[in-house]
Amino acid sequence: AQTVTQSQPEMSVQEAETVTLSCTYDTSESDYYLFWYKQPPSRQMILVIRQEAYKQQNATENRFSVNFQKAAKSFSLKISDSQLGDAAMYFCAYLEYGNKLVFGAGTILRVKS
């Protein structure tokens, strides 16, 4: 079974600075999807960014970008120009066949003003 590991239970960043959240995964598949979800205190799960494994180019969504290293099975999230509204729990997730998500344990991001 696929596994997803987020090794940073908690991270802090100064407002306007850049922070990188780490994620590694284990799979024997060659074609798959990876996601980062944000969960603010409201509890709502918000899709931040997704990456298709067969695409070499790293995905970018405004201030959010990923560093996808397929051979190393690494999928880190970089948040640039951090804002107070970025404070949340962030989950890395792998999409299994059948549209089933496997989540990491999450990283709490705190943003300091």
Added chain:
Amino acid sequence: NAGVTQTPKFQVLKTGQSMTLQCAQDMNHEYMSWYRQDPGMGLRLIHYSVGAGITDQGEVPNGYNVSRSTTEDFPLRLLSAAPSQTSVYFCASSYRGRNIQYFGAGTRLSVL
């Protein structure tokens, strides 16, 4: 467009009670899933469905029952609640063959 709607938002049960968590989506999605979220463990898949009349077990199915009689609804039943089922429950849906899942707002369940 309501998206994925979960009810109730909060619930407190006593050990041994039964209840049903409701999930409905209005996007005509084929795939629907139930996850539970526990501290330090992320979200884990309980049950999922790839279409009306078809359900299957996920990673943590024990103590839960599901059925899918319509495309829109996917209720999760707790037959005899246990304190270990205290958690936050999320329902999600997606199109078949597509990869973005849409989540409901979650249900916080406490079993005393």
